[in-house]
Amino acid sequence: MNERMMDAGGAWPRLRVDDWTDTKDTLHMWTQIVGKVRLAHAPLLNHWWQVTFYVSSRGLTTTAVPYGTGAFEIEFDFIEHQLRIHTSAGSVRTVALEPKPVAQFHAETMRALGELGIETRIQATPNEVEPAVPFAEDYGHASYDPAAAHLFWRQLLQARRVMEEFRSHFAGKVSPVHFFWGAMDLACTRFSGRGAPAHPGGAPNCGDWVMAEGYSRELSSCGFWPGGGEEGAFYSYAYPEPKGFGEYPVAPAEAFYSKEYAQFLLPYEVVRQSDAPDSTLLSFFRTTYDAAADGAGWDRAMLDCDPGRLKDFE
Structure with a gap:
């Protein structure tokens, strides 16, 4: 990692946008995939508050998402660099956060959900970006620092x-x-x-x-x-x-x-x-x-x- 990117001694870290643009753009697509999973299962709240993530002690989390009579939670862990999917039944699946195309992350995440018995269909194209490449076809975003x-x-x-x-x-x-x-x-x-x-x-x-x-x-x-x-x-x-x-x-x-x-x-x-x-x-x-x-x-x-x-x- 470029030394210009951080000030290890300060609570407010230095991170130049130009130094992590590729990672940022890839991570943006990954968060959209997980966000759409939450959108598929959480009941509508005013102003779309049901689709958001929350800053956690390890990264970003969906918090508990209802599913059947139970729940599941998905967290981006930016300490151990894993996507963790936990269910209220005690099952866990992980997806590595590492350099990989959006298409691969999408496939691995949906497969993990399937293994947990969480049937999910999402609108599999990103929002608020241009162009909107379908997740399953996105091999251009593949960086992760x-x-x-x-x-x-x-x-x-x-x-x-x-x-x-x-x-x-x-x-x-x-x-x-x-x-x-x-x-x-x-x-x-x-x-x-x-x-x-x-x-x-x-x-x-x-x-x-x-x-x-x-x-x-x-x-x-x-x-x-x-x-x-x-x-x-x-x-x-x-x-x-x-x-x-x-x-x-x-x-x-x-x-x-x-x-x-x-x-x-x-x-x-x-x-x-x-x-x-x-x-x-x-x-x-x-x-x-x-x-x-x-x-x-x-x-x-x-x-x-x-x-x-x-x-x-x-």
């Missing part, structure tokens, strides 16, 4: 930790901190409680009705995306976007509004290099939420809260 995958997971660990702190300051409807495999981003979304105009869609190889469900309520969303910038980027956007949103003063000074993406962005490396990374990132999440909530007139007295409000009772 275990050190890079491990560093990406460590990025997610740090981002999740701070996003959970940010989430705790909201008493209204708010999503978990979860990983969407469509765009390969970690996200947390707050809702005002009001409806939103129908989303126009437009994501590549993804039905407009998918986005219409995802954005059916007025929201402010933040997250981390391993693209954009040298080492990935934190983002924050509003739907629908209130007037003056992009001109709202936000922190830190390095944050900016991208007209291309219609959202505020903060390069990951700004946070990593900060003397106080958590505070720097929290300032970005809080001020960009202010831009959305104040700009759209959210009932902040009702929705915002102090997570330390019960400390006197402990």
Whole structure:
């Protein structure tokens, strides 16, 4: 692995996007395969929350997915570099995370599910990417650098930790901190409680009705995306976007509004290099939420809260 990719001494690891693009793109396809397995079995939740992954102590997990009268769980283990499928009956199957084509990973994963008695049919083409090569025909994505995958997971660990702190300051409807495999981003979304105009869609190889469900309520969303910038980027956007949103003063000074993406962005490396990374990132999440909530007139007295409000009772 290239020495430029990591800072072993820091909690916030260095991982240059250009140094792991091939692995990232392959891993993206692998997560889509597993995500579609969860989609095939989990009942629909608002905004597609039933399809997401969660950052675990070893990687990314589906958590328990219902199947018959039991359940199964699939986890990308970025420490031992295995895909593990566990069932509530106690059975386990693994698929090695190693350099291999998407087609092979797809075949091995579906075979493992079959051996466990989990009958699964998925829409076997990726979403939100162009071109959308069917998984069974994808021999172009075949890279896996275990050190890079491990560093990406460590990025997610740090981002999740701070996003959970940010989430705790909201008493209204708010999503978990979860990983969407469509765009390969970690996200947390707050809702005002009001409806939103129908989303126009437009994501590549993804039905407009998918986005219409995802954005059916007025929201402010933040997250981390391993693209954009040298080492990935934190983002924050509003739907629908209130007037003056992009001109709202936000922190830190390095944050900016991208007209291309219609959202505020903060390069990951700004946070990593900060003397106080958590505070720097929290300032970005809080001020960009202010831009959305104040700009759209959210009932902040009702929705915002102090997570330390019960400390006197402990």
